[in-house]
Amino acid sequence: MEEQPKEPSKFMKFIQDYRMKMLIPELLVVFGVWYLNQESLSGNVYEPFGILMYVFQPLYFIPSGWLILITAITLHGIYPLDNYHEGKIPELPRAAVILIIISFALLPMLVLMQMIGYFMTEMTEFISRNPLWERVESLGDLLFYAGPMFFVGLQWWLLIPVFFLAQGVDGIHKIAHHETSSDKITAVFYLLWPVSIPFFFDPVEIMAMVAISIPAFAFYSYIRPYYTYVTAVHTLTFAILLLVTVLMAPWLPLMNSIVPGFIPPHVPERIPFNDILGWLIGVFTP
Numbered sequence: 001m002e003e004q005p006k007e008p009s010k011f012m013k014f015i016q017d018y019r020m021k022m023l024i025p026e027l028l029v030v031f032g033v034w035y036l037n038q039e040s041l042s043g044n045v046y047e048p049f050g051i052l053m054y055v056f057q058p059l060y061f062i063p064s065g066w067l068i069l070i071t072a073i074t075l076h077g078i079y080p081l082d083n084y085h086e087g088k089i090p091e092l093p094r095a096a097v098i099l100i101i102i103s104f105a106l107l108p109m110l111v112l113m114q115m116i117g118y119f120m121t122e123m124t125e126f127i128s129r130n131p132l133w134e135r136v137e138s139l140g141d142l143l144f145y146a147g148p149m150f151f152v153g154l155q156w157w158l159l160i161p162v163f164f165l166a167q168g169v170d171g172i173h174k175i176a177h178h179e180t181s182s183d184k185i186t187a188v189f190y191l192l193w194p195v196s197i198p199f200f201f202d203p204v205e206i207m208a209m210v211a212i213s214i215p216a217f218a219f220y221s222y223i224r225p226y227y228t229y230v231t232a233v234h235t236l237t238f239a240i241l242l243l244v245t246v247l248m249a250p251w252l253p254l255m256n257s258i259v260p261g262f263i264p265p266h267v268p269e270r271i272p273f274n275d276i277l278g279w280l281i282g283v284f285t286p
Contacts, residue, residue, distance in 0.1 A: 017083070017093070018076040026072045029146055033068060033153035036266050040065030045152060056109045067106045068148045074099040075111060078118055110151040117143025131185045134174065135167065138189075142166040157263050161193075161200045168193030176230045194241045200263060203249040210242045 008016065015021070034041055045064040046053040053060055057067065077099030084092040103111045120140025124133045146162050149155050167189040174180040175187070197206060217231040217238075245252065255262045 017080050019079045020076060023072065025145060029148050030069050030072050033148050034065050035268065036155050037153045038268055040152060045154060057107055059106060064152050068110070068152050071103045071106050071111060074103045074106070075114060077103070078115070107152070110147055113151055114144050114147045117141065117147060129181050131182050134180060134186065135189070138167045138170040139163070141170050155266070158200070161196050164189070164193040164196045172230055172233060176227065194237050197241060198245065198248055198252055199254045202252050203245050206241065206245045206252070210238045213238050
């Protein structure tokens with residue numbers, strides 16, 4: 001008699017139904033906002049917008065950076081809602097609706113754009129799978145996953161490289177899953193991703209991307225062997241990018257040579273180690 005597989009616990013079912021594993025890239029974006037806009041950790045980033053501040057962030061007295069951390073979690077209520085509309089589950093979980101309402105209450109503008117982005121990712125299934133709508137679908141990924149960087153972090157200089165990032169990563173996975181209407185067009189948009197990077201980042205930033213990404217690709221190949229050739233393409237791409245970066249280092253980022261001042265100063269001031277140590281002692285000492 002075959003042994004029946006064990007039902008997952010309520011906790012694990014919650015993790016699966018709400019796709020909490022996707023918190024990893026979302027939290028990276030949150031941390032990126034904290035790094036590039038440190039004022040978000042201590043204040044409301046919408047204060048310069050006047051009365052619109054209350055529309056963008058009704059809880060105006062809470063630092064915006066902490067609210068995006070909360071919404072990164074609560075917006076996961078959209079996944080059971082999507083499963084319900086697709087007929088994968090018979091009933092709509094009340095918790096999912098409550099989480100979405102909380103998300104809107106915290107950061108209405110950001111969550112609205114993220115919701116629009118999420119439904120853009122579903123658009124090709126209902127309209128048409130063609131090169132144009134596939135690009136729109138990838139743009140939806142930008143709004144949903146990278147939305148906090150633009151609508152809270154206000155780092156609009158990153159829009160072009162993140163656009164090509166979304167097109168490239170989504171595109172190569174479409175090729176891997178045979179879900180694209182044109183492999184050639186999708187491949188071109190993938191290649192535009194590494195081509196765009198030297199225009200917007202300096203050598204240290206690019207080398208940091210390579211140092212983090214290549215080991216991540218290796219780990220991804222280990223846990224998902226059927227993606228090995230996809231991660232191999234990513235690894236080769238970043239290896240070539242590193243060589244190009246070394247050769248072009250004196251001129252990077254190229255956009256500042258083309259349009260001086262296009263990329264604003266964005267590296268926070270370094271905090272001396274003694275100051276960090278003193279802060280830690282103050283936190284843990286009565």
